[in-house]
Amino acid sequence: MEWKKCYLDLILVPLGVLITTGYHLWLWYSTRTRPHSTIIGINASGRRNWVAAMMKDNDQKNILAVQSLRNTIMCSTLMATTSILLSSGLAALISSTYSVKKPLNETVYGAHGEFIVALKYVTLLTIFLFSFFCHSLSIRFINQVNILINIPQDPMSLVTPEYVNEILEKGFILNTVGNRLFHGALPLVLWIFGPVLVFLCFLIMVAVLYNLDFVVNSGKRKMDVNKNRDYA
Numbered sequence: 001m002e003w004k005k006c007y008l009d010l011i012l013v014p015l016g017v018l019i020t021t022g023y024h025l026w027l028w029y030s031t032r033t034r035p036h037s038t039i040i041g042i043n044a045s046g047r048r049n050w051v052a053a054m055m056k057d058n059d060q061k062n063i064l065a066v067q068s069l070r071n072t073i074m075c076s077t078l079m080a081t082t083s084i085l086l087s088s089g090l091a092a093l094i095s096s097t098y099s100v101k102k103p104l105n106e107t108v109y110g111a112h113g114e115f116i117v118a119l120k121y122v123t124l125l126t127i128f129l130f131s132f133f134c135h136s137l138s139i140r141f142i143n144q145v146n147i148l149i150n151i152p153q154d155p156m157s158l159v160t161p162e163y164v165n166e167i168l169e170k171g172f173i174l175n176t177v178g179n180r181l182f183h184g185a186l187p188l189v190l191w192i193f194g195p196v197l198v199f200l201c202f203l204i205m206v207a208v209l210y211n212l213d214f215v216v217n218s219g220k221r222k223m224d225v226n227k228n229r230d231y232a
Contacts, residue, residue: 009116012195013188016202020184023206027213039213040176044169051165054149062150069146073139076175080135083128083182090125094118120191127185134178141171183209 027038035041054065145168151159187201 008195009191012199013191016187016199020202020206023209024180030214037215039215042215044172047168047172048165051149051168052161055153055161055164058150058152065149066146069142069149072171072175073142073146076135076138076142076178079175079178079182080132080139083132083135083178087125087128087132090121090128094121094125120188123191124185124188127181127188131178131181131185134174134181138171138174138178141167141174145171
């Protein structure tokens with residue numbers, strides 16, 4: 001059976017995407033079942049307490065709440081702007097008649113046909129557009145929290161700390177998804193130079209994300225805290 005250049009693209013790129021997708025499914029499962037073993041779960045618990053504290057003492061902490069939410073909105077706005085700018089650049093590149101693949105044909109492993117080159121750019125364009133979509137929705141939800149968190153507490157009011165926290169969590173989940181899509185597109189940028197770099201970059205990214213997402217010593221620290229309480 002004759003080996004074709006496109007086989008590297010058909011094997012390495014889907015395998016890298018599958019590894020990254022499997023890691024994020026495992027992260028989601030760990031966050032749902034063992035939230036205190038992940039940074040995402042611990043941060044969600046902290047935000048829940050933060051919303052309750054801000055709404056309980058709103059007269060003194062309303063400015064702090066607005067400033068904290070404003071910083072989050074600025075971060076999402078920056079990522080949304082970056083994503084839509086990259087999408088616009090890729091759209092202009094795809095619609096251009098100039099071919100950028102010719103200088104790389106002799107130096108890059110993998111397929112170099114017009115279809116595979118178009119697939120590379122369309123894939124990047126789609127991911128950046130979805131990243132922009134998630135960040136724009138995140139801004140919408142956090143803007144709502146910016147108003148609702150300053151509403152005076154009323155026993156008959158429908159705006160409770162639990163409701164505000166639910167909206168805030170939706171905003172942060174969309175922000176996290178948008179960031180992960182953006183980060184996942186970065187290895188695919190290297191697909192322009194061949195599938196080998198894509199696969200290696202996905203492996204490195206998963207290793208880096210694991211060290212950033214999981215709290216390795218959380219269980220040990222929890223046992224130490226329980227022992228100190230018993231001794232006390």
